[in-house]
Amino acid sequence: MSDIIDRGSWVFGALAVLVVAGAFYATVNMRLTETYQIRGIEEFIQIGEQVDEAQFRRAAADYERQAAARQRVPVIGDPFFYLFNIEPSKFYQPLFLLSIFYVPTAILLVALLAGIGSFGLIVRRDYATLAVCTLYAWAAAHLPFALLGLALSNIAVAPAVFFGLWVSSGLLFGDFMVFALRTVFGANYWVAVVVVLLAWLSMSLGLVVFAHVSPLLFSPFLLFFALLHFGGALGGEVRGFGNALRQKQNLKRFLHNATVNPRDADAHVQLGLIYLQRRQEAKAVDHLEKALEIDPREIDANYEMGILARQKNDLQKALDHFAIVVEQDDKHRLSEIWREIGATYLSANMLAEAQDALEKFVDRRSGDPEGLYYLGKVLKGRGEEEKAREAFTSCIEYVRSSPEFRRGKQILWSKLAQKEL
16 A cells, blocks of 8 residues: 555556456356346336236236345345445446545545544545555455456356355455555554445445436546646646645655665655554664664654654663653654653653653643643552542543544543543
């Protein structure tokens, strides 16, 4: 997914979806349609023609017999057709459903659950990035099963096999999307899984819309993105929205080119931060260590390496990195350096030192739920129950009064504080 963000193309992804969908619908969906699709009564009698009562009764009897003998979709039965469309001629629908319904819904859910910003901001910044990852994920998830369907198309196999291929392709797509959401937004696993489980409903909603409005009416939407991909003559906000992915790709290339300079530590730091946001810790550490080789006092590299060391419970190493940061700027990252130092001392059970650091942080950032929670833990550990209760209560109140788009990221500290109370 990280490579797709850096080098992916929306146009290639769209073409890949159309090609793979054509093969998948012509093999797997074709067999499912032949087996499970509900046949209309018009196949047994010509609507509008003059027919006598005997002909109508025979047609109705034939329709009822085929309906009774027809195989049902495993587990879910006929409600399957209200949620999914497997008609072979509709192979172009996945491209529209993913681009118009699935991706915006996934962004909305991430904004609500992960607290990474408002929907309007994220959709302008990351729509193109997530759209490319989503199209590649769909094509990659369905390609092997389209090939299996093609291999089995002339072989007498049970329809349940093709249904298994259909289900497996959907599950693999969901699995790929978990990693796409983690890479694009830095979401944790539970947020990514919940978003994937809920976002697919938007595609069923899209089918309802397409039942009343032709998908071809949405074609300007796709042409719009194709034009933006090639750098069309659009200006202002619209062009900026369309170029968001390309700007990220250009920045990454620029940073990699900058690392050729053996004295440029900042390029390695910025690449490390990008990989951290994408949850690629090994690559992030590699670049941060290279930055420290160039400049052992590089402040951002020391700060991030200290956090990583604390997360791995290498507490002395974390404190060593944080000490270098404080020597240069004790207000680094809006004084969050003191919160990290306090949390490290707390992990080491050095409560007096932790209290000094966390009180300094809370004096400067009184509305930070994470800092208030850590301070409450320290005070509770030192037997100052009343002050600890005040800190935990303040933590809960600040989360409760936070804007909606920030609450999702802070809710963890509120829940932990409630447990302490």
